[in-house]
Amino acid sequence: MTLTQRLATILLPLCGIALAVLAWTAASRVVNDLPSPIETWRESRLYVLEPLTKRGEMDQGILLLAYYSLVRVTRGFLLGIAIATPLGFLLGVSPALTRMFDPVMQVMRPISPLAWLPLGLIIFRKSEPAALFAIAVCSMWPTVINTTAGVRAIPQDYWNVAKVLRLSRTTTFLKIVVPATLPYVFTGYRLSLGIAWLVIVASEMLTGTPGVGGFLWQEYNSLVYAHILLAIVTIGVIGFLLDRLMGMAETRLRTT
Amino acid sequence: MKVGPIIELEGIGKSFATSGAARREVLQGVSLSVERGEFVSIVGSMGSGKSTLLNIAAGLIAPDCGSVRVSGGPAVSGVEGSLNAALVFQNYSLLPWFTALENVRLAVQAAFPKRSRAEHVAQARRSLELVGLGGALDRRPSQLSGGMRQRVAIARAFAIEPDILFLDEPFGALDALTRETLRQELARLCAESRGVTTLMITNNVDEAILLSDRIVPMTQGPRATLRAPIPVPLARPRPPSFGTNAAALRVRTAVVEALTAC
Numbered sequence: 001m002t003l004t005q006r007l008a009t010i011l012l013p014l015c016g017i018a019l020a021v022l023a024w025t026a027a028s029r030v031v032n033d034l035p036s037p038i039e040t041w042r043e044s045r046l047y048v049l050e051p052l053t054k055r056g057e058m059d060q061g062i063l064l065l066a067y068y069s070l071v072r073v074t075r076g077f078l079l080g081i082a083i084a085t086p087l088g089f090l091l092g093v094s095p096a097l098t099r100m101f102d103p104v105m106q107v108m109r110p111i112s113p114l115a116w117l118p119l120g121l122i123i124f125r126k127s128e129p130a131a132l133f134a135i136a137v138c139s140m141w142p143t144v145i146n147t148t149a150g151v152r153a154i155p156q157d158y159w160n161v162a163k164v165l166r167l168s169r170t171t172t173f174l175k176i177v178v179p180a181t182l183p184y185v186f187t188g189y190r191l192s193l194g195i196a197w198l199v200i201v202a203s204e205m206l207t208g209t210p211g212v213g214g215f216l217w218q219e220y221n222s223l224v225y226a227h228i229l230l231a232i233v234t235i236g237v238i239g240f241l242l243d244r245l246m247g248m249a250e251t252r253l254r255t256t
Numbered sequence: 257m258k259v260g261p262i263i264e265l266e267g268i269g270k271s272f273a274t275s276g277a278a279r280r281e282v283l284q285g286v287s288l289s290v291e292r293g294e295f296v297s298i299v300g301s302m303g304s305g306k307s308t309l310l311n312i313a314a315g316l317i318a319p320d321c322g323s324v325r326v327s328g329g330p331a332v333s334g335v336e337g338s339l340n341a342a343l344v345f346q347n348y349s350l351l352p353w354f355t356a357l358e359n360v361r362l363a364v365q366a367a368f369p370k371r372s373r374a375e376h377v378a379q380a381r382r383s384l385e386l387v388g389l390g391g392a393l394d395r396r397p398s399q400l401s402g403g404m405r406q407r408v409a410i411a412r413a414f415a416i417e418p419d420i421l422f423l424d425e426p427f428g429a430l431d432a433l434t435r436e437t438l439r440q441e442l443a444r445l446c447a448e449s450r451g452v453t454t455l456m457i458t459n460n461v462d463e464a465i466l467l468s469d470r471i472v473p474m475t476q477g478p479r480a481t482l483r484a485p486i487p488v489p490l491a492r493p494r495p496p497s498f499g500t501n502a503a504a505l506r507v508r509t510a511v512v513e514a515l516t517a518c
Contacts, residue, residue, distance in 0.1 A: 157345065157347060157349040158349070158351065160316055160343075160345070160349060161349050161351065163315075163316055164314065164316070164341070164342065164343040165362065165363045165366045165367070165416075166366055166367075167362070167366050168366075171362075171365075171366065175351070175354075175362060176351065179351070179353040180353075
């Protein structure tokens, strides 16, 4: 890379961010209640500079709030992929099962977390399991679909190898199906984690549990609009970092 | 030991669905028998349905009609204690996430489930050393050249001490020089493992002459069928090139004539 190219890779994204902040500032001039970036910073400083301080149930440093949300998302996500991965493998090897469950899946997939939550609350009667239920049920689909596609994409050659070597079902699954499907599965995990993080705000809002989403909703109710923006930016940055992290795991798997 | 053909195909027919309701007849009325310890090559041009026939013989796909018997029983039945059959594919078909040694070990493990893990590894290692890959045991297929990959595939086939060896254009994807050496090595391996019965598919007449006891020409598909087998009366070991050897030339002419006369 030449020096100009290297500068461009650093400067161009910075320019993009600057433009977005500028647009935000412009919008805050027009819309009365929308805090400008500077106001947002002034109001949020305490939360960012003391990110781990706990002052009250919702009045906590931003990292602490993010931590609660991350724990919740991780648990919901793990629950989701624990169901989705075996289901994906099963649908991948059995076209009959796929035909059977495809309509159900297609109908369940577009359902918003806001719709699942009340159902979760009815079933589990507590907010935490309801949130996990909503996260799991919303985020599992990309993993199911990618795993199924991965199994389908296994070249006939590999199936032939299994047949010629007379591998048992278990050996075929462990030594051929799983390694061949792994990159697809991880793409599914990355997409699923993205959705799980999307769902967090909705689920914390409705259940009123502490976390970035719960904080956002409480600050809306207490008319501290700057904190809404703080929460939004935090959610965005963490979502981006999560995606990068999963992307790195994915590329590592692809090379091996 | 049982006398009689070890592989017996009778009246094999196979068609594949093409677009819509149309079907393409690939094979029709194909019969072939291979004696124990024999090396038989089916020679035909590309797309004649040779691979389909081999896959049927090896039990990978089922024929529409006709019967496949491997030593009296159905092909690749998966019955413990039945004959060990190995297949070498044109495109190697190694598992990319395993090293050379692991690829061969997987086959050994499946063929001899009662032996210990150490024995599996030793057997796989021995087999790879036999094809000159003792120094590349821990390399993955992506780190090996085409010729080396096919050596691994051949090592994998011989590692299970096969009674029957199916070879699907084993040298088709290799450059001319590598092909030459590997042919010689295959001839040596077949000679060393006494009693192995081999059915090879190839589009190369000279390759068939070098390796086979009998050559069976296959007519151009669709509806491909087999011509009368042509014996190869040449002593082993055979040289890489037969030059003006009269017997070899006669076989060559006979095969080419059978292939072109339709």
